[in-house]
Amino acid sequence: MINTLVGDFSREEFMLSGHNACSGCGPAIAMRFIMKVAASGAVVVIPASCWSIISGVVPLRSLKTVVLHCPFPAAAATGGGIKKGLEAVGDSRTQVIVLAGDGGTFDIGLQGISGAAERNEDIIFICYDNEAYMNTGTQKSSATPYGSYSATTPAPKVKSDPKKDIMEIVAAHRVPYAATATIAFPGDLSQKIQRALETKGFRFIHILTPCPEGWGSPADITVKLSRLAVLTRLFPLYEIKNGAEYKLNFLPEDYLPVNEYLKPQKRFASLDKLQIEHIQESVENHWKELCCKTGTRK
Amino acid sequence: MGRKLMNGNQAAALAVKYSRVQVVCAYPITPQTSLVENIAQMWAGGEFPGEYVSVESEYSALSYLIGASYSGARTFTATSCQGLAYMHELLHWAAGARLPIVLVNVNRALGAPWSLEPDQLDSLSQRDTGWIQFYCADVQEIMDTLIFSFRLVEQTRIPCMVVYDGFVLSHTYEVVEPPLQEQVDHFLLSPPSRAAFHTDKPQTIQAVTDSRYLSRVLQERHLSMLKIPGIVKELDHKFQEIFARSYPLAEGTNLETADTVIVAAGSLAQTVKSFLNTVEDRKEKLGLLRLRLFRPLPKDEIASLLSGDNIKKIVVIDRNVSAGVGGIFAQELRALLQGIPYRGKIFEFNLAGGIDLTPAMMEKVLQAISEDPGSEGKIIWGVDLQ
Numbered sequence: 001m002i003n004t005l006v007g008d009f010s011r012e013e014f015m016l017s018g019h020n021a022c023s024g025c026g027p028a029i030a031m032r033f034i035m036k037v038a039a040s041g042a043v044v045v046i047p048a049s050c051w052s053i054i055s056g057v058v059p060l061r062s063l064k065t066v067v068l069h070c071p072f073p074a075a076a077a078t079g080g081g082i083k084k085g086l087e088a089v090g091d092s093r094t095q096v097i098v099l100a101g102d103g104g105t106f107d108i109g110l111q112g113i114s115g116a117a118e119r120n121e122d123i124i125f126i127c128y129d130n131e132a133y134m135n136t137g138t139q140k141s142s143a144t145p146y147g148s149y150s151a152t153t154p155a156p157k158v159k160s161d162p163k164k165d166i167m168e169i170v171a172a173h174r175v176p177y178a179a180t181a182t183i184a185f186p187g188d189l190s191q192k193i194q195r196a197l198e199t200k201g202f203r204f205i206h207i208l209t210p211c212p213e214g215w216g217s218p219a220d221i222t223v224k225l226s227r228l229a230v231l232t233r234l235f236p237l238y239e240i241k242n243g244a245e246y247k248l249n250f251l252p253e254d255y256l257p258v259n260e261y262l263k264p265q266k267r268f269a270s271l272d273k274l275q276i277e278h279i280q281e282s283v284e285n286h287w288k289e290l291c292c293k294t295g296t297r298k
Numbered sequence: 299m300g301r302k303l304m305n306g307n308q309a310a311a312l313a314v315k316y317s318r319v320q321v322v323c324a325y326p327i328t329p330q331t332s333l334v335e336n337i338a339q340m341w342a343g344g345e346f347p348g349e350y351v352s353v354e355s356e357y358s359a360l361s362y363l364i365g366a367s368y369s370g371a372r373t374f375t376a377t378s379c380q381g382l383a384y385m386h387e388l389l390h391w392a393a394g395a396r397l398p399i400v401l402v403n404v405n406r407a408l409g410a411p412w413s414l415e416p417d418q419l420d421s422l423s424q425r426d427t428g429w430i431q432f433y434c435a436d437v438q439e440i441m442d443t444l445i446f447s448f449r450l451v452e453q454t455r456i457p458c459m460v461v462y463d464g465f466v467l468s469h470t471y472e473v474v475e476p477p478l479q480e481q482v483d484h485f486l487l488s489p490p491s492r493a494a495f496h497t498d499k500p501q502t503i504q505a506v507t508d509s510r511y512l513s514r515v516l517q518e519r520h521l522s523m524l525k526i527p528g529i530v531k532e533l534d535h536k537f538q539e540i541f542a543r544s545y546p547l548a549e550g551t552n553l554e555t556a557d558t559v560i561v562a563a564g565s566l567a568q569t570v571k572s573f574l575n576t577v578e579d580r581k582e583k584l585g586l587l588r589l590r591l592f593r594p595l596p597k598d599e600i601a602s603l604l605s606g607d608n609i610k611k612i613v614v615i616d617r618n619v620s621a622g623v624g625g626i627f628a629q630e631l632r633a634l635l636q637g638i639p640y641r642g643k644i645f646e647f648n649l650a651g652g653i654d655l656t657p658a659m660m661e662k663v664l665q666a667i668s669e670d671p672g673s674e675g676k677i678i679w680g681v682d683l684q
């Protein structure tokens with residue numbers, strides 16, 4: 001289906017060593033891949049998030065590109081403005097890539113994303129989703145999954161609502177391109193960044209990025225967890241063109257039970273059998289919907 | 299040049315066109331709406347060659363301009379009351395990032411309760427955001443100050459807010475003299491034509507800083523702000539050469555002879571001026587100090603305007619109130635007068651909520667302060683005099 005494992009990556013590093021990420025940081029790995037595909041000829045816009053720290057504290061910086069910081073809720077509008085401003089002064093080439101966390105995307109930034117998507121602003125909006133407000137110490141976001149603890153949903157009052165379906169929200173705006181990706185499938189990730197670069201208008205990429213610190217998972221299984229998320233179908237890899245043409249990019253040979261993914265993470269430690277069954281059931285339902293939309297039979 | 303009849307919002311829209319703004323981004327709110335509608339009209343008709351972008355909120359409008367300004371473009375937005383409050387986080391950001399953005403705020407009361415009245419608290423409560431603030435007194439001045447501001451912000455990299463009263467100026471028609479495009483082009487710098495950054499030159503803009511670096515940044519901003527009155531004066535000479543009109547930092551009328559000076563900003567100052575001109579035969583000798591540049595407050599200018607021994611009483615008119623403190627202009631003036639030898643009395647006359655100033659009311663205030671010297675330190679409320 002896709003070249004799932006290795007991608008065709010430039011040898012040049014645009015993310016420099018000595019950055020501020022914690023060990024095993026999923027968002028750092030994602031950024032390294034994104035930069036390898038997109039950094040030359042692109043500027044990166046970063047709202048408040050872990051990445052506003054990882055990108056460096058003055059006078060240090062970890063990205064070999066132009067990085068523009070902006071307030072937490074402002075990413076999409078600032079990105080759109082940068083692109084419009086560049087065009088106004090005669091630069092129509094430079095790509096604008098917004099890199100926001102799940103908080104800056106699903107929650108406080110949603111208004112701006114909806115507006116930018118509706119206007120079909122010519123930017124690439126990448127959400128790295130570590131499923132909570134990690135920069136401020138793991139408070140819940142609307143991307144935090146059902147059953148997860150966080151500093152503001154401590155056990156036994158773990159999150160009781162499901163994760164918001166951001167892909168459907170974005171797709172409802174009929175944007176030219178939207179895709180999910182993970183760092184466990186770098187080839188797929190790289191293709192999607194490439195496709196986004198080649199498309200005009202509002203492009204959205206949702207990348208699941210485990211956070212060992214916040215998820216209570218060992219730092220050396222970040223990539224493995226990303227893979228398990230896909231193999232359990234908790235986080236399917238797919239694309240949506242023009243809000244309507246769905247395409248599944250990876251069909252697991254065997255469907256792993258969700259517990260394989262949940263078990264190594266302390267944030268799900270309080271889940272009982274019934275709750276795990278509930279998660280499995282919602283995965284099956286979501287998968288059925290997705291198969292229907294993508295025309296997948298299995 | 300043909301003289302034309304137009305209201306404040308139309309004048310502002312024309313100024314934006316003449317100033318060759320490249321990106322306008324705004325969200326509608328009464329009494330600003332006709333301003334942005336006018337720009338949209340000119341844009342749709344091909345008269346305004348810049349971009350006009352309608353976004354989903356004032357928050358996004360200023361975020362958008364921060365982006366466009368990061369890129370180097372000449373930008374403009376306009377708003378009022380709730381919209382300006384909604385922009386608050388971005389106002390700080392724009393000033394901190396030294397972005398040359400120009401914003402019109404049409405004064406209107408902040409809710410609750412809902413109101414359309416021209417209270418000034420919306421812009422005054424943004425006084426610490428690091429923006430230059432001008433308060434305009436008539437429609438010609440709105441047009442001129444806006445054109446002026448595009449030059450000022452690009453020279454100083456401090457964003458500027460041009461403020462005028464809702465309805466009283468935004469919707470009231472006056473005769474104005476529009477400039478010629480060549481005059482404006484001569485006054486302004488040429489519109490930016492290159493991006494402010496290049497992807498082959500990696501840099502990080504507005505990254506996290508430590509206290510030492512931040513303190514330097516804030517110190518630098520403060521010192522740059524202190525230079526504004528001098529720069530405004532210099533630019534005003536140039537403006538006068540080209541347009542044959544001139545605007546002071548703060549305007550004095552009859553201050554050499556007055557024993558009682560009324561201090562006001564915006565269209566209120568016009569009302570007071572006509573009061574001075576129409577009322578003869580009174581025991582007080584009246585003067586007027588109009589505050590025009592409010593951030594930064596031109597301290598030396600105001601101190602020298604108020605330095606005469608003849609001045610015994612100052613009456614500050616505020617159409618705003620900082621609850622628990624009083625009128626903000628009065629507060630600022632008291633702080634400023636600490637540094638100069640003025641030993642007279644300061645009275646506060648408050649029209650918060652947008653109360654209209656009438657000659658009868660003015661008479662009552664003057665009577666109150668002459669009969670009851672103890673009213674110094676108390677607020678005389680316009681609403682009690684109606």
Ligand SMILES: Cc1ncc(C[n+]2csc(CCOP(=O)(O)OP(=O)(O)O)c2C)c(N)n1
Pocket residue numbers: 048049050051072073100101102103104105130131132133134135136141
């Ligand atoms: C208006 C505003 N509210 C709150 C904050 C504090 N804050 C900074 S980052 C952040 C969480 C970011 O979460 P997310 O977008 O998921 O990114 P992550 O930190 O997980 O990388 C919060 C709450 C802020 N900067 N601005």
Ligand SMILES: [Mg+2]
Pocket residue numbers: 101102103128129130131132133134
């Ligand atoms: Mg997060």
